[in-house]
Amino acid sequence: MSQSVHVRAFRNLLGGGGVVDDPERIAAYTTDQRQLFTGSTFAVLKPATTKQVADIVRLAAHLGVGIVPQGGNTSYCGGATPDASGRQIIVSLERMDKIREIDPVSMTIAVDAGAILKNVQDTAAGVGLLLPLSLGAEGSCRIGGNIGTNAGGLSVIRYGMTRDLLLGIEAVLSDGTVVSDMRKLRKNNTGYDVKQCFVGSEGTLGIVTGAVLRLAPLPTRRATAWLMLARDAALAELLALVRRESTDLLTTFEFMTARSIALATAAMTDPPGLRAGSGGAVLVEFDSSSRHLDLDELMQAVLAEAIEAGWIEDAFLAQSGSQRTAMWQVREAIPEGEKRRNGSVKHDISVPLSSIRRFLDLADTQVRSYDADLELSVYGHIGDGNLHYNVLVPPDADRMEFTRRIESSLSLQLYDTAAALGGTFSAEHGVGRFKKHLLERYGDVGRIAAMHRIKTAFDPADVMNPGAIVRPLRKEPAS
Numbered sequence: 001m002s003q004s005v006h007v008r009a010f011r012n013l014l015g016g017g018g019v020v021d022d023p024e025r026i027a028a029y030t031t032d033q034r035q036l037f038t039g040s041t042f043a044v045l046k047p048a049t050t051k052q053v054a055d056i057v058r059l060a061a062h063l064g065v066g067i068v069p070q071g072g073n074t075s076y077c078g079g080a081t082p083d084a085s086g087r088q089i090i091v092s093l094e095r096m097d098k099i100r101e102i103d104p105v106s107m108t109i110a111v112d113a114g115a116i117l118k119n120v121q122d123t124a125a126g127v128g129l130l131l132p133l134s135l136g137a138e139g140s141c142r143i144g145g146n147i148g149t150n151a152g153g154l155s156v157i158r159y160g161m162t163r164d165l166l167l168g169i170e171a172v173l174s175d176g177t178v179v180s181d182m183r184k185l186r187k188n189n190t191g192y193d194v195k196q197c198f199v200g201s202e203g204t205l206g207i208v209t210g211a212v213l214r215l216a217p218l219p220t221r222r223a224t225a226w227l228m229l230a231r232d233a234a235l236a237e238l239l240a241l242v243r244r245e246s247t248d249l250l251t252t253f254e255f256m257t258a259r260s261i262a263l264a265t266a267a268m269t270d271p272p273g274l275r276a277g278s279g280g281a282v283l284v285e286f287d288s289s290s291r292h293l294d295l296d297e298l299m300q301a302v303l304a305e306a307i308e309a310g311w312i313e314d315a316f317l318a319q320s321g322s323q324r325t326a327m328w329q330v331r332e333a334i335p336e337g338e339k340r341r342n343g344s345v346k347h348d349i350s351v352p353l354s355s356i357r358r359f360l361d362l363a364d365t366q367v368r369s370y371d372a373d374l375e376l377s378v379y380g381h382i383g384d385g386n387l388h389y390n391v392l393v394p395p396d397a398d399r400m401e402f403t404r405r406i407e408s409s410l411s412l413q414l415y416d417t418a419a420a421l422g423g424t425f426s427a428e429h430g431v432g433r434f435k436k437h438l439l440e441r442y443g444d445v446g447r448i449a450a451m452h453r454i455k456t457a458f459d460p461a462d463v464m465n466p467g468a469i470v471r472p473l474r475k476e477p478a479s
Helices: 004-016 024-027 050-063 118-124 142-150 235-245 258-266 293-310 322-330 334-340 353-370 399-407 410-420 436-442 445-458
Strands: 066-071 088-092 098-103 109-114 167-171 178-181 209-214 221-229 250-254 281-288 312-317 348-350 376-381 386-392
Touching: 004 050, 050 066, 050 167, 050 209, 066 109, 066 142, 066 209, 066 386, 098 118, 109 118, 118 142, 142 209, 209 410, 221 293, 235 250, 235 281, 235 293, 235 322, 235 353, 250 258, 250 322, 258 334, 258 376, 281 293, 281 322, 293 312, 322 334, 348 410, 353 376, 353 386, 353 410, 399 410, 410 436
Parallel strands: 066 088
Antiparallel strands: 098 109, 109 209, 167 178, 167 209, 221 281, 221 312, 250 281, 250 376, 348 386, 376 386
């Protein structure tokens, strides 16, 4: 059956507005966020309801067409990009963007999977509540993609990752069956926690169409400080001090090297006069919904202890909203600063907190031994052990060629070091298509076997995002 016949069949299901088959319009959906790979598809489907998603899945299975679910197309690992075969369709959830219900008493919000994260945050804030999930792509990423990658972000240290915020789910399985479990219960011990199977699955087990998320009281007070670190500061011990003495009001503990800060300020039109210490800088923030806590006084007391311990050279406590915004702008401009300088080879590494300093020391030695002229941009959510350990592409180098060279050599050395320290090659970006070989290299044999079995149980025909993460087990031929 020809692709034009396939397109007509899907158009009969969805109507004219639900199918995009114009090559120029399709192009925006087929290249990954980092522009490392461009796939091919004969159509982008845009369902408006869960029933339409189920109809798409049943028809695709009948036609033998693979399905690549896509939210905001912000994956760093190619998890939302079709392969080059032209035999996979993209199912974009962008039309399914409704807020279904917000319950201020239960502190929950039910949404379509295509809802943009920032819109969900704003809806919660409108009734005095907080959706704690916050990340750089929040203006374009969508809730289904956040679930599919178990997105982390800037507040994990206090509120956890997407997995910890998910109470209920609606999803379509590979045969069109709809899993409808949109309950807003904190306690629900009735067998397997099926919703968690979809967290981190990157669309390989089904298409998430709805979610119920846990909210928190909206902070009304914040204390934000910029810490200039001493050389070789004991980061884990500093973090432990801040968490202990703040009675766990800490929401942010973001580490940045001097090079990362310089890249960020170079990308800003009006950069603030914030600098790094000899060991880099940390952005620290406390927040609370209480009217009775003096967070500034608490922050000052904590910083005094850190200075006395010799871990920080100096600190600057934001005295206004504009000063706080300036601190955050520096942190958030780092990726753009890297991009303007010709990009970077990204390493989304996670190691135990107690091994952060050890990893930094060992990795620095590895980089210098590999090529002493390489420059690094190192920053990240150090409060939860996540480092973005990025190798800058030289200004005169071909980005793609340099990336391939580093990823086939130095990157593996860095991942080996992380693994030896009990860490991993992907903290929050996922596996997708680009990191499957790393999963095979570093994954536990038993765990990978379990993943294959889960994939086989949910999607035996390999319809859902084929080529991402793992494939189903092959049936042995009859003897």
